[in-house]
Amino acid sequence: TQLLEQSPQFLSIQEGENLTVYCNSSSVFSSLQWYRQEPGEGPVLLVTVVTGGEVKKLKRLTFQFGDARKDSSLHITAAQTGDTGLYLCAGAGRDTGNQFYFGTGTSLTVIP
Amino acid sequence: GAGVSQSPSNKVTEKGKDVELRCDPISGHTALYWYRQSLGQGLEFLIYFQGNSAPDKSGLPSDRFSAERTGGSVSTLTIQRTQQEDSAVYLCASSFSVASGTDTQYFGPGTRLTVL
Numbered sequence: 001t002q003l004l005e006q007s008p009q010f011l012s013i014q015e016g017e018n019l020t021v022y023c024n025s026s027s028v029f030s031s032l033q034w035y036r037q038e039p040g041e042g043p044v045l046l047v048t049v050v051t052g053g054e055v056k057k058l059k060r061l062t063f064q065f066g067d068a069r070k071d072s073s074l075h076i077t078a079a080q081t082g083d084t085g086l087y088l089c090a091g092a093g094r095d096t097g098n099q100f101y102f103g104t105g106t107s108l109t110v111i112p
Numbered sequence: 113g114a115g116v117s118q119s120p121s122n123k124v125t126e127k128g129k130d131v132e133l134r135c136d137p138i139s140g141h142t143a144l145y146w147y148r149q150s151l152g153q154g155l156e157f158l159i160y161f162q163g164n165s166a167p168d169k170s171g172l173p174s175d176r177f178s179a180e181r182t183g184g185s186v187s188t189l190t191i192q193r194t195q196q197e198d199s200a201v202y203l204c205a206s207s208f209s210v211a212s213g214t215d216t217q218y219f220g221p222g223t224r225l226t227v228l
Contacts, residue, residue, distance in 0.1 A: 006154070031214045042116070042203050042219025043155070050214060088154055092214075099168065100217065102147070102155035 003027055004091055004103035012109045016078050021106045023089035024071045030093030032065055032072045033100070037086040046074075069093075079110045116220035118204050124226045125194055133189045133223045137206030144181055145205045145217060146189050155203065161187065162209075194227045201225070 004025045013019055023032070031050045035043035047056050049065035049072065056063045062075040072089055089103040117136045125131050137144050142163045147155040157171040161181040172178070176194075181187040191198055201224050205217040 004154075041221055042205070043217075044219070045216045048214050048216070086152065090155075099157055099160060099171075100145070101157060105152065105154040107152055 003101040004089055006087075006089060006103040006106045008106060009104065010107050010109075012111065013079055015081055015110055015112050019076050019079060019108070021074045021076075021087055021108070022071070023073070023091075023103050025091060026070065027091070028069050028093065029091035030069070031091070032069070033090045033092075034063055034072070034074055035088045035090065037088060038084075043086075043088055076108075079108075081110045081112050084108055084110050116204055116206055116218050118202075118220035118223050120223060121221065122224045122226075124228065126228050127196060128193055130190065130192045131194055131225065133191075133202050133204075133225070135187045135189070135204030135206075135220060137185065137187070137204070138218055139185075141206035141208055141218070142184070143207045143209055143215070144187050145207075146179055146187070147203045147205070149201045149203055149222070151200075158189070158202075191225075194225075196227050199225055199227045 004023055007022045033048045034046045036046055037043040047063045052067045052069045054065045060077045064073050087106045090100045092100045119134045145160040146158040149155050159167055159169050159179045161167045176192045179189045201222040203219055203222045205219045207215040207217045209215050
């Protein structure tokens, strides 16, 4: 049983398009993180959100933490080929014993 | 040492053999995690160490898996009597602290294990 479900699992889009990736759970998290992983490498942290309803922006990436702190989304505006990779959400908190539980992952391919 | 290092980068073994995977965390990081990742999938938590506390082994899939962390630094993940379903990338991460749930985990490049 996965604590965090991500959708879609696979996404292939043209350069310049917008996209949204979702991370959903029935558990409440005190914090949620988003990572990006490229082939042959470990994941790299993009952002941490800790407050319900919080929105963080990193250039073309917008992250939102749900009001109930059970879900999150990642929106990319005007995707670039460099955005290609596996996007992972990870939640930690009371229900997880402060361990990080990772989502199922979304594999994004941006086509030039 | 800049980041987290893992060795070997690739390991091919025969079913039934034992393997040891090594992780060198970032100096000064008190927390160390092991995860397993199947091709293109999310990460499966295995075990974490925090300072001198007893490790949380709740993610280990069977008693064939064990891990040690010596001197609060280097960690070794051992898989005994390997099975084909153990084939995966094993990732190690370290962070300054695990207590807050907001610390950044820094990942190594992983060890790709193939059990024939």
